[in-house]
Structure formats: structure tokens, C-alpha cells
Amino acid sequence: MEEKFTPDSQYLVQAHDMKMYFPIKTGWFHSKPLKAVDGVSFDIRPGETLGLVGESGCGKTTVGRTLLRLYNPTGGEVYFDGKKVDAKSIGGLRKDMQMVFQDPYSSLNPRMTVEDIIGEPLDVHKLYTSRQDRRDKILHLMELVGLNAEHATRYAHEFSGGQRQRIGIARALATNPRFIVCDEAVSALDVSIQAQVINMFEDLQKQLGVAYLFIAHDLLVVHHISKRIAVMYLGRMVETADSNELNSNPIHPYTQSLLSAVPYPDPKQAKERKRIILEGDVPSPLNMPSGCPFRTRCRYATDECKAKMPPLTDRGGGHMVACWNK
Amino acid sequence: MGISTEPYSPDKTPKKHPLSLQLDVSKFEKATDEEKKQADVMSESTSFFRDGMRRLMKNPLAVFSIIVLIAIIATILIAPRVVPYSYSEIITVNGRRDKSATNLAPFTYSKMEQQYMAQGGKVFPHIMGTDELGRDYFIRVIYGTRISLTVGVFAALIVLIIGILYGSISGYFGGKVDLIMMRIVDVIYSLPDLLMIILLSVVLNEIIKPTGNGLLARLGTNMISLFIVFGLLYWVGMARLVRGQILTIKQNDYVLAARVSGAKSSHIIRKHILPNCISVIIISAALQIPSAIFTESFLSFIGLGVKAPMPSLGSLASAARSGITTYTYKLIFPSIMIALITLAFNLLGDGLRDAFDPKLRR
Ligand SMILES: Nc1ncnc2c1ncn2[C@@H]1O[C@H](COP(=O)(O)OP(=O)(O)O)[C@@H](O)[C@H]1O
Ligand code: SF4
Ligand SMILES: [Mg+2]
Numbered sequence: 001m002e003e004k005f006t007p008d009s010q011y012l013v014q015a016h017d018m019k020m021y022f023p024i025k026t027g028w029f030h031s032k033p034l035k036a037v038d039g040v041s042f043d044i045r046p047g048e049t050l051g052l053v054g055e056s057g058c059g060k061t062t063v064g065r066t067l068l069r070l071y072n073p074t075g076g077e078v079y080f081d082g083k084k085v086d087a088k089s090i091g092g093l094r095k096d097m098q099m100v101f102q103d104p105y106s107s108l109n110p111r112m113t114v115e116d117i118i119g120e121p122l123d124v125h126k127l128y129t130s131r132q133d134r135r136d137k138i139l140h141l142m143e144l145v146g147l148n149a150e151h152a153t154r155y156a157h158e159f160s161g162g163q164r165q166r167i168g169i170a171r172a173l174a175t176n177p178r179f180i181v182c183d184e185a186v187s188a189l190d191v192s193i194q195a196q197v198i199n200m201f202e203d204l205q206k207q208l209g210v211a212y213l214f215i216a217h218d219l220l221v222v223h224h225i226s227k228r229i230a231v232m233y234l235g236r237m238v239e240t241a242d243s244n245e246l247n248s249n250p251i252h253p254y255t256q257s258l259l260s261a262v263p264y265p266d267p268k269q270a271k272e273r274k275r276i277i278l279e280g281d282v283p284s285p286l287n288m289p290s291g292c293p294f295r296t297r298c299r300y301a302t303d304e305c306k307a308k309m310p311p312l313t314d315r316g317g318g319h320m321v322a323c324w325n326k
Numbered sequence: 327m328g329i330s331t332e333p334y335s336p337d338k339t340p341k342k343h344p345l346s347l348q349l350d351v352s353k354f355e356k357a358t359d360e361e362k363k364q365a366d367v368m369s370e371s372t373s374f375f376r377d378g379m380r381r382l383m384k385n386p387l388a389v390f391s392i393i394v395l396i397a398i399i400a401t402i403l404i405a406p407r408v409v410p411y412s413y414s415e416i417i418t419v420n421g422r423r424d425k426s427a428t429n430l431a432p433f434t435y436s437k438m439e440q441q442y443m444a445q446g447g448k449v450f451p452h453i454m455g456t457d458e459l460g461r462d463y464f465i466r467v468i469y470g471t472r473i474s475l476t477v478g479v480f481a482a483l484i485v486l487i488i489g490i491l492y493g494s495i496s497g498y499f500g501g502k503v504d505l506i507m508m509r510i511v512d513v514i515y516s517l518p519d520l521l522m523i524i525l526l527s528v529v530l531n532e533i534i535k536p537t538g539n540g541l542l543a544r545l546g547t548n549m550i551s552l553f554i555v556f557g558l559l560y561w562v563g564m565a566r567l568v569r570g571q572i573l574t575i576k577q578n579d580y581v582l583a584a585r586v587s588g589a590k591s592s593h594i595i596r597k598h599i600l601p602n603c604i605s606v607i608i609i610s611a612a613l614q615i616p617s618a619i620f621t622e623s624f625l626s627f628i629g630l631g632v633k634a635p636m637p638s639l640g641s642l643a644s645a646a647r648s649g650i651t652t653y654t655y656k657l658i659f660p661s662i663m664i665a666l667i668t669l670a671f672n673l674l675g676d677g678l679r680d681a682f683d684p685k686l687r688r
Contacts, residue, residue, distance in 0.1 A: 068586055094588030107579035111601040117580075120597070121587040171583065 007079040011043040012211050013067070013179055019075035020059075020066045024286060034286050036062040038235040039076070041312075046178065047205065049212040051226030051243065053219050053258065055282060059235040060215045061102075064181040067213065068097050080179070095125055098172040102184035104164035108156035114167055115152040118142065121174040141170040144207075145200065162193035166200070173204070181213045186221060198225055219258055223247055231255045234293040235285055237312060241319040251321045253298050292324065300325045378605070381681035388677025391670035398667065402472045410450050411462035413469040414635040420447065429653055430456040454659050458649070467659050470637040474619050475667065477549065477638070481556040481618035486611045488557060489564025494595055496565065497572030508569070511562045519559050520625075527551035527630060546633025552622060560614075567610055571603035605682035612675040616668035623664055639664045 005016045018040045021033035036059045044050045052060050066073045069090045078085040080093055098121075101107035108117055118138050121127075128134040139149045145166040156164055165185065172180050182201065186194040202225060204210065216222045222229055223243055230240040231254065239252040250256045257276040280297045283289055292310050295301040304324045312320040382388050411417065417427040419438045427436035432455045439449045453464040496507040530547045575581065576599070584594050619639075625631045626640025634641075639660040646656035 065582075070582060070585060091588060094586065097586075099583065099586045101579040101583065103579055106577075107583055109578075109580040109598055109602070112597075120584060120589070124584075124587050124589045124593065168583070171587075175587070 005077055007082050007084075008043070009082055010045060011079075012046040012048075012081055013044040013213070014042075014079040015063075015067060015076065016041050016078075017076040018063070018066055018073060018078065020062050020071055021074040032286060033074075035235050035288060036285060037066060038288075040232070040235075040237050041076075042230055042237070042240065044179070044211050044213060047209040047211055048228075049205065049214050049226045051222030051229040052213060052215045052232060053217060053222050053229060054232035056217055057282060057285075058232045059285070060217075060232060061183055062235075063232070064099065064183045064213060064215055068099060068181060095121075095175040096178045097181070098175065098177040098179070099181045099183065100165070100168050100172050100185040102187055104161045104168065104188055107168050108164055110155065110157050113153050113155055114142070114147070114159075117156065117167055118170045118174055121171060125175055127175065137174070141173055144173065144204070145170045161189050162197060165189060165193075165197055169197075169200070169204075173208070173210075176208070177210060179211045179213075181215070183215045184217065185214075187216060187218070194221065201225060219247075219262055231258065234282065234288065236293055237320075237322065238294065239319075239321045240312070242317070245317065245319055249319070251315060251319070251326050252294075252323050253300055253326060254294050292322075378678075378682040382677055385677045385680060387673045388681070391673040391677070394666060394670040395674065398471065398663075398670075399475075402468050402475070405468045406465065409462065409465050409468075411465045413461065413466050413637055415462075416460045417456060417462065419449070424460060427456050428458055428460040429649070431653075432655060455653075455655060457645070457656065463656065463659065466637045466642060467639075467663060470639045470642045470660055471663050471667070473632055473636060473638040474622055474640070474664070477552065477622045478615040478619040478667075478671075481553060481560070481622075482611050482614040484553060484557045485561045485564050485614050485618075486607065488561035490568055490600075490607060492561065493565035493568025494572055494599065497569035498576065498591065498595055498599065500573075500576075504569070508566075511565055514559055514562045517559060519555060519621075522559060523551055523555045523625060524630060526555055530554075546636070548625065548630050549622075549632055552625060556618065560618075564607070564610065564614070568603065568607060571606055572599050575599050575602045605678070609675055609679045609682065612671060612678060616671040619664065619667055619671075 007014050018037055019035070020037040021035050023031040024034045025031050038059075040059075040063055042050060052063065054060055062071070065071050067078055067085075069078070069085055069087070072087070080097060083089055083093070085093060112120075115135070115138050118141050119134055122134055122137060128137060135152075138152060142149050142152065147163065147166050147170065151159075156167060159167065165188075169185075185201070186197050189197060198221065201212065201214075205212065212225070214222055214225055219229075226243050228240060229243050229246045231238050231246075231252065233254050239246065239250070239255045241249075246255065247259065250259050257278050260276040278297050283293070283296055289296050290306055291308050292298070292301070292305040295305040298305065300323075302325060308324075310322045310324045312322045315321050406412075417424045417436070417439075419427075419436075419442050422438070424436050424438045426438055430436060430452055432453060433451050434455065435443065435449060435452070443449055452462055454467060455463050457463050457466065492507065492511075496504045496511075527548045527550075530551045578598075581594060581598050584598055589597075622631060622638060623640030623643065626638045627644040629644065631641045631644075632638045642660040643657055643664070646653065646660070650657055
């Protein structure tokens with residue numbers, strides 16, 4: 001029997017052995033589970049940021065959405081502020097858990113004004129006493145994210161990508177949440193705009209004490225904002241460590257290859273550090289390799305890796321790595 | 327294996343991280359002034375609706391059809407008040423039945439009328455002549471147009487309401503619900519509509535015998551069964567369209583954002599899904615009207631239409647068949663009317679589609 005998981009009160013968000021399998025039709029009556037997320041655990045303290053990185057398709061978005069119970073998880077538990085998140089309790093927790101989306105175009109309804117987009121969570125939870133109060137709250141939110149209050153009655157399509165993302169952030173902040181999932185919230189933006197928006201996320205965290213799960217496929221972006229970073233590969237966590245520790249001392253071969261792909265400002269440094277080019281493609285999550293999911297592309301792979309899945313083990317100071325040979 | 331893992335150390339550069347070539351720390355400040363300036367030169371705020379109307383008004387064919395439709399509607403509303411005849415009334419002169427006033431050509435008068443006019447009486451001209459029973463043909467065409475338009479609009483409304491309800495439930499909830507609902511649609515789609523109308527009107531004639539003087543009683547059971555069949559069969563096309571639209575719109579992150587905010591399904595359908603597919607729905611409803619008018623005309627033409635003496639454009643055309651060589655105008659007037667209405671609605675529908683949903687353009 002598996003031991004029972006008990007939530008720890010020092011954490012705001014705790015995911016324990018979270019699993020999300022999507023049934024994929026293989027025929028008229030048959031389906032096969034696509035293991036988008038397969039046993040992921042992590043904790044986030046109040047006001048803290050956990051970065052989540054990994055290649056596209058490794059299940060980052062699914063982690064974020066399952067956490068907010070937009071999907072019905074196949075297994076595992078999620079606790080928010082010590083309360084178990086399930087179909088019953090989620091209604092009362094929606095106010096506290098929000099999300100910022102990747103695509104600044106599809107995340108804003110083209111038929112709604114900025115005011116109504118930001119006001120929607122206020123409307124849903126009836127968080128105002130009068131029309132004027134609603135308007136004041138919306139204008140305050142717009143100011144908070146650096147939007148010009150005069151544009152409240154405009155439509156989203158009239159704004160640039162960066163401004164649209166600010167609108168999405170203002171919407172996420174409307175209910176005064178304690179936790180926000182930022183799903184590649186800056187990936188679609190120009191590099192210079194990315195910097196502004198990330199900076200804003202940090203400012204908002206300082207001001208409001210909100211915790212983030214900051215998802216990106218780019219280690220650079222995550223490194224700047226996160227206290228801790230988790231690296232995902234094919235629906236599993238392969239390494240978690242403090243942000244600086246992970247950058248200076250990556251242990252898992254996959255993390256090493258990710259870091260080696262980071263562009264360096266100093267050509268000498270860049271030379272010193274050889275790029276590890278990963279061979280082969282990411283295996284399909286429908287056809288997971290046995291044992292370690294990374295073994296098809298890992299140069300340290302041994303027979304042991306083929307036979308057994310490596311568990312996450314502590315390599316000192318909370319640096320967790322799932323690898324047999326490193 | 328020669329993998330260097332220590333090309334930099336974050337401790338050495340506390341402010342500017344060497345990794346931040348792209349994310350230069352010095353750039354990390356709010357560019358609100360700059361952004362505001364950028365925002366100030368944005369184009370005038372235009373709503374979706376106003377934008378579409380402007381595009382619609384630039385389309386000459388659409389504007390032409392709007393004018394034609396307005397003219398037709400104005401005529402059928404005003405004419406019965408101006409013309410002193412009624413659609414079922416046989417022409418009388420000075421209180422006496424005018425037997426000579428049958429099958430008159432447009433703008434001609436019968437002998438009795440000419441005599442009466444010679445004596446100084448006033449006779450309203452027969453703009454389209456008279457029919458074989460001596461009824462003013464213009465007013466019959468006007469009433470026929472009224473009936474045909476009413477049938478078209480009501481049938482489109484029925485289709486619209488049922489189609490939206492069914493399609494949005496199926497598309498929004500998806501999964502098994504969708505599967506079952508769409509199989510039902512497939513079955514209905516395969517039923518022969520004309521046969522159903524004929525069978526239903528026979529059955530309805532037996533079951534309900536509409537009495538009194540209400541509009542339905544005057545229209546007759548054929549029309550009722552036409553409406554019923556529209557309600558039972560013709561909504562499936564609309565339901566499929568609505569479902570398809572909703573499936574696409576559901577993919578958008580703003581729907582997910584609404585769920586994250588805790589919005590209920592009804593809120594999401596009302597605020598996000600319907601506003602984003604309403605233009606497509608209205609456009610195809612506009613295209614539904616001429617098709618209903620056409621169906622009604624066809625049914626009346628084969629004798630399954632409105633009950634006499636109520637005219638419809640189809641029954642007028644049908645009645646005109648007998649004298650087609652001698653009194654060609656009697657076929658021409660209702661036919662032109664049918665053509666004008668269907669053409670105008672079709673062109674308007676196309677114009678609306680181009681103006682409000684450029685994606686749908688082929
Ligand atoms: N709703 C879904 N139904 C079926 N498969 C899905 C669904 N969402 C994601 N997947 C699959 O799960 C895997 C992980 O996807 P995702 O979480 O979007 O990855 P990431 O965000 O890291 O790019 C992918 O293989 C994707 O095809
Ligand atoms: S467990 Fe084996 S295959 Fe997996 S990363 Fe470690 S060495 Fe590579
Ligand atoms: Mg993603």
C-alpha cells in the first residue's frame with residue numbers, strides 16, 4: 001500500500017504524484033492512454049516562484065492545467081493552502097488560483113472591450129458593490145500592469161502583443177489571487193518586450209506576494225525569475241534544484257544539454273563550453289521507452305536505464321535528480 | 327566526457343547575469359511612457375459591428391438588395407391601405423358585381439367600370455389586371471408576397487432557434503453527448519423532406535381542423551405542416567453549422583481563461599461563444615429565408631400550399647399556368663416577385679458574410 005500523503009502547511013501549492021493521461025482513440029472501440037504527465041510532484045511556497053522548463057510537448061502546459069483542475073487528473077493529489085483540490089473544492093479556490101496564457105491573441109475575446117475582459121473575473125465572483133466600484137477596480141488593475149486607463153473601452157485587437165499580455169495579466173490579478181500559473185507567458189513576445197513583462201511579473205510579486213508556477217521552454221527566461229527550477233522530460237520531472245545551483249551544477253544529462261544550448265554573451269566562455277547536441281527526436285508520449293524516458297537520447301545510458309525507471313533522489317541541499325549514472 | 331558545467335558563476339555578477347545577453351538587466355524597467363506613446367497613435371476605436379456595417383455599405387450588390395427589400399416591405403405594408411380592393415374580393419362597381427371584370431390586362435378597365443367612369447365615378451386602376459374570378463391581381467400579388475415573406479421569416483426563425491439550442495449544446499459539451507446528438511442529426515438529415523411535408527399535411531388535416539379566423543386557420547394545414555417540418559427537419563443544417571463554429575471557438579484560450587475565473591457554462595456560452603459565432607449564424611439565417619420561400623412556393627405550385635382564397639406567390643404562379651399563353655403577365659408578376667426576394671436575400675446574405683466574416687469567403 002502506498003503511504004498517505006500529508007500536506008505541509010509551509011507550502012501554498014503542493015502537487016503529489018500528479019498524473020494526467022489523455023485517452024487517444026486507436027480504433028472504433030479502442031483507446032490508448034497518452035501519458036502527458038506521469039507522476040509529477042512539487043511544492044511552491046507563498047510568494048515564491050517555481051520555474052518549469054522542458055522541450056515543447058513534454059507536458060508543461062498539462063501540468064499547469066491539471067494543477068488548476070481544468071483537466072480531471074488521472075491520479076495524484078493537489079493541495080492548495082493545505083486544502084485538497086478536487087471537483088468539489090475547486091469552485092471556492094478559483095479566486096485564489098489564476099492563469100496567464102501563452103498566446104496573447106487567442107487568450108483575449110475579440111468581441112470584448114479591455115474593461116470587460118479584465119472585469120470578467122470580478123463579474124463572475126461579484127467582487128464589486130456598484131458600477132463605479134467595478135470601474136475603479138478595473139482602472140486600478142490597468143494601472144498596476146502599466147496600461148493606459150484611457151484605453152479601457154477599446155477592443156483587444158487594437159493592442160500590441162506586449163500590451164495584450166498585460167491585459168491578460170491584469171485579468172489574472174483581478175480576483176487578487178495568491179497563485180498564478182504563467183504558461184509560457186512571455187514566449188510569444190519580442191525579446192525586449194519579454195524583459196519588460198518579466199520585470200513586471202517580479203514587481204507584482206514583490207507588491208502582492210503572489211506565487212508563480214512560471215513555465216517556459218527557455219532556461220534563460222526561467223532562471224531570472226525563479227527561486228527554484230524543475231526540469232521536465234516526457235511527462236516526468238528529471239531534475240529540480242535552486243535556480244543558481246541548477247545553472248552552475250546541472251547533474252542530469254538532459255539538463256546539461258539544455259544548458260549547453262543557452263547562448264553565451266562571452267565568445268571565450270562559449271568556446272569553453274561545448275554544445276551538446278541531442279541526437280534523435282523526442283519519443284512519442286504514446287510510445288514511451290521502458291525505464292528512463294531519456295535513455296533513447298542519453299549518451300550515458302546503460303542496461304540499468306533500460307530496465308528501471310530512475311527515482312528522484314536528493315544529491316544534497318534539495319538538489320533532486322532522476323538518473324542512475326550521474 | 328568533456329562536458330564543462332562551470333563556464334560562469336552567478337555569484338560573480340550579482341547584478342548583470344552573464345546569461346542575460348537577451349534579458350539585459352538594465353532594460354528591466356517599466357517602459358510605460360514609451361508604451362503609452364505607442365498606444366496613443368492607435369487607430370480610432372472601432373467596434374466589430376460598426377466595422378462590419380461599413381464594409382457592408384461599400385458592397386453595391388448588398389446595398390442594392392437592402393433597397394429592394396425595403397421597397398418590397400414598404401409596398402406590402404402600404405399597398406393594402408391605398409388599394410381599395412381586398413385579396414378575396416370580386417370587383418363590384420357601384421355595389422353591383424362586375425362579371426366582365428375577369429382576366430383584365432394591366433391598367434385596363436371592364437365595360438362596367440368604363441361606363442361608371444364616363445358617368446364621373448372613380449375607379450382605382452388594376453395595376454396588374456384581374457384574375458379569372460375578377461379579383462384585383464395586384465393586391466393578390468401583394469398578399470401573396472406577404473404570406474411568402476412571413477413563411478420565410480418564421481421558418482428561418484424556427485430553424486434558427488432550434489438549430490442554435492441543439493448545436494450549441496452538442497458542440498459545447500462535446501464527447502458522448504455530441505456523438506449521440508450528431509448521429510440523430512445524421513438520421514434526420516437523411517429523411518426526404520418533401521415526402522414528410524406531404525405526409526404530415528395529410529395527417530394534420532385529419533387531426534386538427536383549424537377553425538375560426540386566425541392567421542393559421544386562414545393559412546391552412548398545409549402551411550402548419552410546412553412550419554412543423556421546418557421545425558423538425560430543416561434545423562439540422564443550422565445545428566451542424568453552430569456546432570462546428572463552437573468547436574472552433576472553444577479552442578481559444580479566452581474560453582479557458584473564463585473557466586479559470588470560475589465562470590459557469592451558461593456564462594461562457596453567452597459571453598464568449600455566441601458573440602463569436604453569431605455573425606455566421608445570422609448570415610446563414612438570412613440565407614435560410616429565401617430557401618424557405620422557395621420551398622413554400624414550390625409546395626403551393628404543386629398544390630400543397632396555402633388554403634384558398636389566401637394567395638401565396640407559389641399558388642398564384644400555379645393558378646396562372648392554365649392561361650399561360652393568353653395571360654402570360656399573370657405568371658410573370660409573381661415569378662418576378664419570387665426571383666426578386668430570393669435574389670435580394672441571397673445577395674444580402676453573401677454581403678453580410680463578406681462584411682462580417684471574411685474568413686468564410688470562398
Ligand atoms: N487535451 C489533450 N488531448 C490529448 N493530448 C493532449 C492534450 N493536451 C496535450 N496533449 C498531449 O500531451 C503532451 C504534452 O502536451 P503539453 O502539456 O501541451 O506540452 P508543453 O506545454 O510542454 O508543450 C503532448 O504530446 C500533447 O500532444
Ligand atoms: S538514467 Fe540512464 S538513460 Fe536516464 S538520464 Fe540517467 S544515464 Fe541517461
Ligand atoms: Mg505548452
